[in-house]
Amino acid sequence: MSSSFLEQYVKRITGLDGEAAQAAKAHIGNLTVPPGALGKLEALAVQLAGITGKIKPSFEKREVIIMAADHGVCAEGVSAFPQEVTPQMIYNFLSGGAAVNVLARQADAQVVCVDIGVNSDISHPELISRKIRFGTANMAKGPAMTREEAEMSIETGIRLVEEAVQRGVNIFVTGEMGIGNTTPSAAVMCAMTHTEPRVATGRGTGLDDERLKHKISVIEKALKLNRPDVSDPIDVLAKVGGLEIGGLTGVILGAAANRCPVVIDGFISSAAALLARAIAPESAEFMVASHASHEQGHRMLLQALDLRPGLDLDMRIGEGTGGVLALTLVDAACRIVSEMATFESAGISGSGEPAQP
Ligand SMILES: Cc1cc2ncn([C@H]3O[C@H](COP(=O)(O)O)[C@@H](O)[C@H]3O)c2cc1C
């Protein structure tokens, strides 16, 4: 990494608070259920304690950051939808009508939409304009962007999180919009996890068999042509990534540096998580997996991240939808530790005592 900002910034990211995590584990062990019976919710409660240093945390101020950008590789016909859907959906987000808006309202989360690289001029009083360039270049013909632009995208995500933390936000959800973005996400996954494109690549918005085959060949071509240095996440991002993927990498790093949980949405967000972890391994400890997307490759990607998703709803849309839905699991984990009775307080016999004949 050559950026001195990033190099300095990631030094702030340190691991979980082991003492708080241990205390939460001990507390959960006393709750009125058989040991371990609350499954992943217990693990989540322990993680949240380790993240915040509090046994009974709560997350009132939640934000889903939707990074929006376009992709030059769309010229190869890798998406079932045209590129103009990216700005059209941005206006939909800003007027509250998209799937993520509905689910965010249910979860009481604020939706923030960022133009980090949309290929057209868009303006709206509520749109955060941080355009780095008008879409990436076509990675099937050369690098998607320069190293400087890749670094700038990460820095943009970090700065947005820093501003949000100043406003009191204490949990983040990753979201994105960018027609074509399952293609660079699959390419990033291939590079970072040494996976074959035919395994990592899915249908995105709904490609048929023939177009899926073509998408796989475009990703193979892009990887062969650009030869991303797999030991250098910024090089991978610059050569075969996307501006929103970089922005989300920054959101994850920013959340980790501020000791906030960051709920990882679907396939695109998980590709960003791979990059964040490669830049700062301890950032992984702040990630909460939301759902297993229906997109091919996502389960394998989550496995590579060592993340276990809480939800499995066959969703394949991104935007942050799975992430905001999973806030209910975060709330559940928080409520269990703060509201449940213990064996002692409820006067219930623990498993250590012999059963009455
Ligand atoms: C109407 C509409 C709304 C969306 N919301 C998220 N995506 C999702 O689909 C796109 C990725 O799929 P692909 O790589 O196949 O283009 C991204 O924009 C992603 O956010 C949408 C896509 C569409 C068409």
Ligand SMILES: O=C(O)c1cccnc1
């Ligand atoms: O899992 C996702 O994030 C996803 C899947 C398909 C299309 N867009 C997003």
